[in-house]
Amino acid sequence: xxxxxxxxxxxxxxxxxxxxxxxxxxxxxxxxxxxxxxxxxxxxxxxxxxxxxxxxxxxxxxxxxxxxxxxxxxxxxxxxxxxxxxxxxxxxxxxxxxxxxxxxxxxxxxxxxxxxxxxxxxxxxxxxxxxxxxxxxxxxxxxxxxxxxxxxxxxxxxxxxxxxxxxxxxxxxxxxxxxxxxxxxxxxxxxxxxxxxxxxxxxxxxxxxxxxxxxxxxxxxxxxxxxxxxxxxxxxxxxxxxxxxxxxxxxxxxxxxxxxxxxxxxxxxxxxxxxxxxxxxxxxxxxxxxxxxxxxxxxxxxxxxxxxxxxxxxxxxxxxxxxxxxxxxxxxxxxxxxxxxxxxxxxxxxxxxxxxxxxxxxxxxxxxxxxxxxxxxxxxxxxxxxxxxxxxxxxxxxxx
Amino acid sequence: xxxxxxxxxxxxxxxxxxxxxxxxxxxxxxxxxxxxxxxxxxxxxxxxxxxxxxxxxxxxxxxxxxxxxxxxxxxxxxxxxxxxxxxxxxxxxxxxxxxxxxxxxxxxxxxxxxxxxxxxxxxxxxxxxxxxxxxxxxxxxxxxxxxxxxxxxxxxxxxxxxxxxxxxxxxxxxxxxxxxxxxxxxxxxxxxxxxxxxxxxxxxxxxxxxxxxxxxxxxxxxx
Ligand SMILES: Nc1ncnc2c1ncn2[C@@H]1O[C@H](COP(=O)(O)OP(=O)(O)OP(=O)(O)O)[C@@H](O)[C@H]1O
Ligand SMILES: [Mg+2]
Numbered sequence: 046x047x048x049x050x051x052x053x054x055x056x057x058x059x060x061x062x063x064x065x066x067x068x069x070x071x072x073x074x075x076x077x078x079x080x081x082x083x084x085x086x087x088x089x090x091x092x093x094x095x096x097x098x099x100x101x102x103x104x105x106x107x108x109x110x111x112x113x114x115x116x117x118x119x120x121x122x123x124x125x126x127x128x129x130x131x132x133x134x135x136x137x138x139x140x141x142x143x144x145x146x147x148x149x150x151x152x153x154x155x156x157x158x159x160x161x162x163x164x165x166x167x168x169x170x171x172x173x174x175x176x177x178x179x180x181x182x183x184x185x186x187x188x189x190x191x192x193x194x195x196x197x198x199x200x201x202x203x204x205x206x207x208x209x210x211x212x213x214x215x216x217x218x219x220x221x222x223x224x225x226x227x228x229x230x231x232x233x234x235x236x237x238x239x240x241x242x243x244x245x246x247x248x249x250x251x252x253x254x255x256x257x258x259x260x261x262x263x264x265x266x267x268x269x270x271x272x273x274x275x276x277x278x279x280x281x282x283x284x285x286x287x288x289x290x291x292x293x294x295x296x297x298x299x300x301x302x303x304x305x306x307x308x309x310x311x312x313x314x315x316x317x318x319x320x321x322x323x324x325x326x327x328x329x330x331x332x333x334x335x336x337x338x339x340x341x342x343x344x345x346x347x348x349x350x351x352x353x354x355x356x357x358x359x360x361x362x363x364x365x366x367x368x369x370x371x372x373x374x375x376x377x378x379x380x381x382x383x384x385x386x387x388x389x390x391x392x393x394x395x396x397x398x399x400x401x402x403x404x405x406x407x408x409x410x411x412x413x414x415x416x417x418x419x420x421x422x423x424x425x426x427x428x429x430x431x432x433x434x435x436x437x438x439x440x441x442x443x444x445x
Numbered sequence: 446x447x448x449x450x451x452x453x454x455x456x457x458x459x460x461x462x463x464x465x466x467x468x469x470x471x472x473x474x475x476x477x478x479x480x481x482x483x484x485x486x487x488x489x490x491x492x493x494x495x496x497x498x499x500x501x502x503x504x505x506x507x508x509x510x511x512x513x514x515x516x517x518x519x520x521x522x523x524x525x526x527x528x529x530x531x532x533x534x535x536x537x538x539x540x541x542x543x544x545x546x547x548x549x550x551x552x553x554x555x556x557x558x559x560x561x562x563x564x565x566x567x568x569x570x571x572x573x574x575x576x577x578x579x580x581x582x583x584x585x586x587x588x589x590x591x592x593x594x595x596x597x598x599x600x601x602x603x604x605x606x607x608x609x610x611x612x613x614x615x616x617x618x619x620x621x622x623x624x625x626x627x628x629x630x631x632x633x634x635x636x637x638x639x640x641x642x643x644x645x646x647x648x649x650x651x652x653x654x655x656x657x658x659x660x661x662x663x664x665x666x667x668x
Contacts, residue, residue: 047558058546346541349556350531352524437503
């Protein structure tokens with residue numbers, strides 16, 4: 046039996062006390078870890094959203110107003126059935142201040158056999174697209190061929206498999222990284238493929254509300270403007286002849302998201318601070334109260350020849366072990382809750398949410414553990430200091 | 446090898462008549478030598494425990510010094526004095542002070558571990574045998590009676606063969622038979638070369654002592 050093993054023995058002698066302290070520390074760790082991961086996920090969700098949607102304006106058919114929530118298009122990537130004449134694309138391209146404009150065609154299939162949820166098919170023009178391809182190119186080196194599909198990370202089809210859409214079998218050639226939005230459940234193809242799919246849908250008597258040739262429609266036009274021109278270009282688009290379009294400005298949407306993101310982030314931070322303040326008070330009180338009960342024991346150790354430092358060491362090591370255990374449990378619970386429920390959290394918050402990769406997760410876990418293992422013993426420090434300089438003779442004079 | 450108290454006194458802040466101090470121990474000169482057993486008696490509250498703890502390096506005198514072979518022990522930094530206590534001193538406190546999370550045997554071997562000495566298992570067992578607690582070696586302190594705890598404390602003090610033994614009423618809860626054993630064990634320790642100080646009310650102890658001192662109202666007188 047050596048001094049090194051004494052802290053563990055002390056902890057084991059009072060399992061109830063040890064468990065109670067561990068629970069408090071676990072809460073500390075859980076709140077810090079989960080809170081940090083949440084804040085981070087939201088931030089990277091917004092970041093990926095902004096990066097990906099390089100468009101300053103999105104133009105959708107005016108008829109679809111009411112059905113289209115601009116925030117939803119941006120944040121959730123929810124699409125629908127709405128179409129306008131592709132000639133609008135040329136009109137917009139001609140406007141002064143427009144740097145790029147590219148059309149996208151949306152199709153939603155309820156009959157795909159890949160998943161229980163309806164999948165959205167998004168067709169883009171490889172020649173002009175600037176919002177989807179940079180993102181796809183991270184996963185797909187070669188060109189996207191006719192009838193090839195690229196799937197979002199939450200579509201249940203692996204590369205090499207095929208998805209049937211309106212009777213057409215389309216091979217999955219790549220799978221995208223998570224974005225934390227509804228775009229993760231979408232399927233991407235070229236405009237050419239899309240035209241074929243729309244044709245097939247029509248053949249199957251699916252009501253699509255398209256006038257004319259499916260090859261000549263777009264659902265949305267993504268516009269990149271010269272810096273600072275977004276507002277002016279938006280006004281010009283609305284002044285086109287018979288515009289019948291709605292213009293969504295990216296900035297109004299992302300700034301709205303940023304604002305609510307800041308709100309959520311602030312709430313989370315306040316919660317973390319509250320939990321920590323409470324936990325630190327609780328821990329300090331617990332250690333102090335427990336310290337009183339242990340004065341006699343500590344005096345006994347002093348009598349046997351422990352120095353103040355050694356005695357403080359015993360108390361601090363006890364706190365450290367409790368903290369390590371608590372951190373382990375708290376972080377474990379955090380992982381258990383954050384990873385499987387990322388989707389639920391996202392839909393509950395209604396904000397883009399992108400869980401960090403395992404490296405970042407590990408790093409955050411380590412950081413949390415470190416913080417907890419510093420703070421835990423610090424709270425024990427107060428009582429350890431007091432305990433380590435007792436009036437030994439006075440304590441030993443007290444009857445039991 | 447000796448501990449010398451010179452003018453060692455201890456006062457406590459407590460209003461006593463005109464003075465605002467209560468002098469628990471008035472300046473005392475006392476020497477504890479290796480190979481000798483010293484017995485200290487006196488009425489309750491006369492300052493025996495206070496003097497013993499000062500000599501044992503646990504209570505700094507408010508005046509005077511306590512030195513070990515010429516070195517003032519209270520001038521040492523805490524770490525050094527603690528190491529000294531761990532390696533060379535052993536105290537049987539007046540009240541039971543076991544380490545609750547260790548069993549009887551571990552308690553007994555703890556001072557040796559602290560002093561980084563080999564665990565004196567044989568010696569501990571022999572001492573436990575003579576005090577009739579060998580069967581309790583695996584028991585936890587919370588399960589022991591007052592007298593058993595006392596005997597454990599005595600074995601713990603003697604097992605590692607310390608140079609100085611300070612026993613404060615080591616026989617307080619013991620029967621006559623065990624009392625006699627304890628005094629003879631303390632005497633043995635002195636014969637082995639240790640300096641032994643025993644505070645006791647038992648006049649039986651005198652026959653084992655080389656010196657007997659009497660304390661009354663904080664003053665030391667030799668019998
Ligand atoms: N920390 C303290 N503060 C104030 N007074 C104290 C303190 N410690 C001891 N005293 C007083 O000093 C006196 C001597 O106490 P001490 O414990 O040395 O007596 P004792 O001779 O060992 O008595 P007993 O035989 O009852 O153990 C007592 O009157 C006690 O009240
Ligand atoms: Mg006493």
